[in-house]
Amino acid sequence: MWNFHNNTPIYLQIVDEIKMQIISGNWKPGEKIASVREIAQEAGVNPNTVQRALSELERHELLFAQRTNGRFVTEDAEMIKNIRREVATQKMKETLEALLQMGYTPKELEEIVSVYLEDRESA
Amino acid sequence: MQSIVEFDNLTKEFGKKKALDQISLQIPKGRIIGLLGPNGSGKTTMMKLMNGLIQPSEGEVRIDGIKPGTESKKIVSYLPEKTYLNEWMKVRDIISFFGDFYADFDHYKCRELLKDLNIDINDKLKTMSKGTKEKVQLILVMSRKAQLYLLDEPIGGVDPAARDYILKTILSNYNEGASIILSTHLIGDVEKIFDDVIFLSYGTIALNGSVDEIREEKGKSIDELFREVFKC
Numbered sequence: 440m441w442n443f444h445n446n447t448p449i450y451l452q453i454v455d456e457i458k459m460q461i462i463s464g465n466w467k468p469g470e471k472i473a474s475v476r477e478i479a480q481e482a483g484v485n486p487n488t489v490q491r492a493l494s495e496l497e498r499h500e501l502l503f504a505q506r507t508n509g510r511f512v513t514e515d516a517e518m519i520k521n522i523r524r525e526v527a528t529q530k531m532k533e534t535l536e537a538l539l540q541m542g543y544t545p546k547e548l549e550e551i552v553s554v555y556l557e558d559r560e561s562a
Numbered sequence: 563m564q565s566i567v568e569f570d571n572l573t574k575e576f577g578k579k580k581a582l583d584q585i586s587l588q589i590p591k592g593r594i595i596g597l598l599g600p601n602g603s604g605k606t607t608m609m610k611l612m613n614g615l616i617q618p619s620e621g622e623v624r625i626d627g628i629k630p631g632t633e634s635k636k637i638v639s640y641l642p643e644k645t646y647l648n649e650w651m652k653v654r655d656i657i658s659f660f661g662d663f664y665a666d667f668d669h670y671k672c673r674e675l676l677k678d679l680n681i682d683i684n685d686k687l688k689t690m691s692k693g694t695k696e697k698v699q700l701i702l703v704m705s706r707k708a709q710l711y712l713l714d715e716p717i718g719g720v721d722p723a724a725r726d727y728i729l730k731t732i733l734s735n736y737n738e739g740a741s742i743i744l745s746t747h748l749i750g751d752v753e754k755i756f757d758d759v760i761f762l763s764y765g766t767i768a769l770n771g772s773v774d775e776i777r778e779e780k781g782k783s784i785d786e787l788f789r790e791v792f793k794c
Contacts, residue, residue: 448774449773
């Protein structure tokens, strides 16, 4: 069962979760995805809610449907790359904005980020 | 969209007390509905009316266009709040009992689900724990290919792990295109399986809407909203 938090619609949380699966490469480009019912069971949610999330992802062309064959992950590498970027930017924005409000300067933050990444690499 | 259940200005009185007061409601096909409300708000009364176990004082309830009775019971699979199965019966007896009563009962599915839980069909109900008994009853009810499943407090008396099992069993076994009405006062654990929720308060409908729309509009979960609406 997937975990959902309280204050946003469940279908949007499913959309986000599936985006993560795609950008992390767990769901590969062009790969067929599980059926609505299978996803609903795994997530422990209503099939109609999953249906709504998948339609949303289709509308954004991250998934595409083949009439009788099921749904597939987009093969558009450029699009996946854009979404990777989008997600990272969003996460960073949340963190950095909070830190800037606490009074950190952009320069300080830049240094902290690069030191952190260096340490992590050498560890 | 065609309704599977319609309440038409229905009132139910027990003596002087109004258990339900002028309820009008339509439940479409293919939806999972949470019937939510504190103790004594009228949930079980609604369930019993839909099963024809009690009669309305005024107004009407219709299942797929007809009054509850022999015909409607063919398409309604009902899990009552209290068990009606005999304690001395073996699981295999109850299975054939259900098979005799309901043309849409799937023996094979029932046995498979029981096997998943390591329940021996030669065991008697009497020897089972409360939680296991509840699971057996749920399996029987979900093994029918019904149009409407009425589940009255299916998760009331079981531990959280069993609760997950029960929800999973409901989701993976209900007949496609059917509707489910599930009554409960434990909302947090189950709200993610609902399309729509109905809040009952003192026999009237306090709120009726789609879970995701309510979350979007109010910025809070159904559980939080419930605690707010029914604050003591």
